[in-house]
Amino acid sequence: MTVLKKRKGTETTRLITERNVPRISYTALEKYPWLINAFSTREGGVSTGIYSSMNLTFTRGDDPEKVRENFRIFGESIGVSIEQMVYSDQQHTTNVMEVTSKHHGMGILRDRDFSDIDGIMTGEPGVCLVTSYADCVPLYFVDPVNRAIAASHSGWRGTVGNICQSTVSEMNHLYGSKPEDIIACIGPSICADCYEVGSDVADEFTKAYGEESGTVVLPHKENIPGKYQLDLTRANVINMEKAGILPEHISVPDLCTCCNSDVLHSHRGSHGQRGGLCAFLMIK
Ligand SMILES: [Zn+2]
Numbered sequence: 517m518t519v520l521k522k523r524k525g526t527e528t529t530r531l532i533t534e535r536n537v538p539r540i541s542y543t544a545l546e547k548y549p550w551l552i553n554a555f556s557t558r559e560g561g562v563s564t565g566i567y568s569s570m571n572l573t574f575t576r577g578d579d580p581e582k583v584r585e586n587f588r589i590f591g592e593s594i595g596v597s598i599e600q601m602v603y604s605d606q607q608h609t610t611n612v613m614e615v616t617s618k619h620h621g622m623g624i625l626r627d628r629d630f631s632d633i634d635g636i637m638t639g640e641p642g643v644c645l646v647t648s649y650a651d652c653v654p655l656y657f658v659d660p661v662n663r664a665i666a667a668s669h670s671g672w673r674g675t676v677g678n679i680c681q682s683t684v685s686e687m688n689h690l691y692g693s694k695p696e697d698i699i700a701c702i703g704p705s706i707c708a709d710c711y712e713v714g715s716d717v718a719d720e721f722t723k724a725y726g727e728e729s730g731t732v733v734l735p736h737k738e739n740i741p742g743k744y745q746l747d748l749t750r751a752n753v754i755n756m757e758k759a760g761i762l763p764e765h766i767s768v769p770d771l772c773t774c775c776n777s778d779v780l781h782s783h784r785g786s787h788g789q790r791g792g793l794c795a796f797l798m799i800k
Pocket residue numbers: 706707708709710772773774775776
């Protein structure tokens with residue numbers, strides 16, 4: 517049985533298992549019956565070794581046929597076909613773009629015709645947004661008024677560069693999404709207690725967040741000089757609120773990938789010996 521260590525505080529996710537494949541679901545998004553939201557775990561797939569068993573990344577050395585089989589298996593468990601998926605090309609940029617049925621299968625079944633895209637969005641039913649993680653921060657955006665969705669990868673570079681703002685601006689431009697209507701979730705990712713950074717990274721956040729940086733860049737838990745604990749959840753909440761998303765429309769993660777590295781692929785938790793998790797978001 518899959519057991520996840522939850523953070524204390526409000527529960528924002530629940531574990532659902534279908535066809536023996538567990539997934540993490542954001543309860544705030546379950547309110548919309550026209551929407552599919554899911555985040556994978558390490559369980560239910562066919563990969564072995566460090567990729568065991570549900571590995572959903574092609575970039576860490578696993579057999580691509582096994583990764584495709586994992587996408588098929590995971591897709592079946594959530595009611596999405598592999599042909600409907602579009603996989604971002606994440607390079608720690610703040611670039612975002614719209615994808616449609618023209619992009620079906622790209623990044624999984626066939627080559628992409630785009631590159632360096634960390635955020636994808638659509639207003640088209642049947643286009644499943646797929647983004648990849650192993651500690652970095654997944655951002656989900658849902659505009660229930662205009663029925664538009666977006667998923668963005670916000671690692672430390674994407675966070676300090678504010679891919680959240682790029683995503684909300686582009687949703688507004690393409691779909692007329694108003695920030696105050698957007699329902700946003702910060703997906704399973706590394707917690708501040710697990711995320712130690714050096715002064716190079718800490719300095720970038722201090723510069724970017726100014727007065728609020730004291731809540732983002734925290735003292736090192738063992739007081740090692742020149743080391744800090746970075747709170748990427750908090751930084752992304754600030755980004756979302758600055759983009760105009762209402763605090764009551766933001767769900768924060770109630771679990772950490774690194775604290776759960778037995779069940780979730782974690783870059784830090786595995787010292788880089790790992791597969792990848794994916795976030796899935798689709799308008800039915
Ligand atoms: Zn943790």
